[in-house]
Amino acid sequence: MSLSLRRSFFKRSRRTRFFPEPYGSDGFEIFLKSRAAPRVAFFFLINLVGGTYIFRNRHRFFDQDSSVDNDIPAIRKLRMEVVMVPWLVLTTLLVILLINFWRA
Numbered sequence: 001m002s003l004s005l006r007r008s009f010f011k012r013s014r015r016t017r018f019f020p021e022p023y024g025s026d027g028f029e030i031f032l033k034s035r036a037a038p039r040v041a042f043f044f045l046i047n048l049v050g051g052t053y054i055f056r057n058r059h060r061f062f063d064q065d066s067s068v069d070n071d072i073p074a075i076r077k078l079r080m081e082v083v084m085v086p087w088l089v090l091t092t093l094l095v096i097l098l099i100n101f102w103r104a
Helices: 003-018 027-034 036-056 058-062 073-103
Strands: none
Touching: 036 058, 036 073, 058 073
16 A cells, blocks of 8 residues: 555545544535534524614613713714624625525
């Protein structure tokens, strides 16, 4: 047995020891890719639950606060934008990732 054949044999056996090949040798890549889509979907659902929580409690988070000096409407709007813009960007990226995983 040549050195390159031995190396490929040991690499393959080490890989299958930690990740079983449920679909044969060609299905290993499919097995790894199929595990990514549910993860993205799970984080997408958590993201939506977090967005729903923020939306339902928006008056508590973003309305006028009598204990804060100079709490004008522009400051309140800025507070909401600081939270909503990153949330919308991350949600959009998660949707794009989820669509790409489903198309692959």
